Amino acid sequence: MGLLQRAVALPRAGEVVTLERGGWQLVLEGARGGGVALLAHDGRRGERLVLGTPAEGTLALALVAPLLPLRVRLRERLALMPGTRLRGYVRAPLVLLLGCGAGDNGAANHAFYELRPASLRTAWCEDNGVHGYVHVVESPFLLEHRAPRGEAEFLVPLFLHNDLDRPLLLDEVSLAALGREVREVRGCPTAMPRRLRWSRQEGLLQQARAWPATRRRTQ
């Protein structure tokens, strides 16, 4: 278990466990009969759940990427000149995935609920005959790998290539859903890097890049 995953033992009858994860405050209260009342609260909204858990079970908390494709509305307008490439990062909120099971590692295989932050909105889009649901987030375009303020956000490395013969102005960037995995890179949650290439023949191509290498400190 690292920065993005954590497992806590479920409280026994009469016990109350309070913990914070991903901007959420979780209050677990054990009840007689094996049930656990879970109250998740982010300061504005609350979610109440009643869990039927096994004996000696654990509650797994995993911070993952959102399920739907991301439409990132940039706070700055990007202008890509012809034949240029630009590397940067955008931020997006993390989703807290709840899992429950017996043992330390079995909890991740029984995910049952996800807590979306208030900044992660969902929209129905119909553009050019293609329709679907996307998550809409707002983010600055960071030129450096800068860690978010808290653990409730992750970075998406972007490699933008403009192979067109004209400048390209961008107000937002659509990112395909390439899995929910988020890794810890240089101390902050980071998603799989994406390469976006605009070409005249093939339009927009989006590819996944390899994960950045993690630097390990030797003592």
Place this chain on the structure above:
Amino acid sequence: MAGDEAAHAVNRQRVGLLVLLVALAGCDPLPPSAVSPTAVEHLAEDLQSAFAPLRGGIERLATRQNEDRERVGELAQQVGAALQALQQQPSPPPNDDISALRARLEALEQQVNEQREASDRDRELMIHALDSMSSRLQRFLERLSGQPLPVPAPITNGAGTGPTTDSVSTDSVGTNGAATDGATRDANPTATPSDDAGGDAPDQQQAASPTPWWWACLAAAGGIGLAFLVARGRRREEERVEQATVEPRLADGEHEPFDLDTFASLRALATAAGELTDRPIAVDPPLPPEPHGAAAPIACVYEIEHPEPAALRRLVTQWLTEDPRILCSPPPSTVTEDHVLSVRYFLPPEEIGREAPRIEAALQALAQSPLDQPLDRPLVGDGKRGQRAGGDDYSSAVSHP
């Protein structure tokens, strides 16, 4: 254009230095026929000609630094002139703008001074390194040839002449002159009899085989110079990228590397002066979304009867824009009619049965709460279900007591 030529010259001299280092480090000791005075003089001329592009590149770099410095200075002068023009306007601008401009001006002046000091230091360091390398090469060639070679002209630039190491070079040659003479006598059969005047046999044998110390020293000097030039090129490239990009806006509480307030003041000033006009910019259309779920969202209508629908409408509108369960597109809407507030929002079809009753319960709790309090409490749905109306809409109603 001057910058490109300078970069080209630097790259060319980098390649030349690399070839020279590889040749010096990898070759065997020079054959006797190759160390004659004539051959050494030719080698010295070749070395001087090889270093000539380096000199030109350094001069161009210095010229470009001066141009950058002058450009920043002109920018600072323009900001100062703008500040004076702002102060002389008939309607005095806000003091915040003036103070922001003054702060920006001071920051620019400080940057100019720092850049000037840094460029001077870099230039002195590079000239010192080149002089040291030149003197070492001179000593090496004199040791090979056994006679003093013409001293090359010191490297100069537009700003001045850097420190030289001629005295160090002369002293070193004097201490090693005997061994050098012997080496030249053995290696060169055409040497004059006067060359045999000094030196003993052990020194001759030691000097006849070139010691690896000189090769290592020469290679180290060249390597240091090469590494310095590569690092300098990378740093200049990074500075150029940083200057060409604008730092993104940060959220509250984070360090702001770019003073947006000052930038806004400068923009407002330039707009007022007529130098900058807002022109419509063509923006590319948004990228098409990827298909995920083919079912279109369903509109949900919920009506709340309330004695103050207008006040409740503001609260509900704020709440609708902050709840992630409700789709932001199509946007939710509210309509007041008499004492009824009609709330219309959209949900995915698969979430209608699970989320709509909870959202309605939250709206009901919101309607029953005091309207003058901010929306800072948790709204937990109690699971009360609504009723489905005809058609695609999911509607229900509740009456406030």
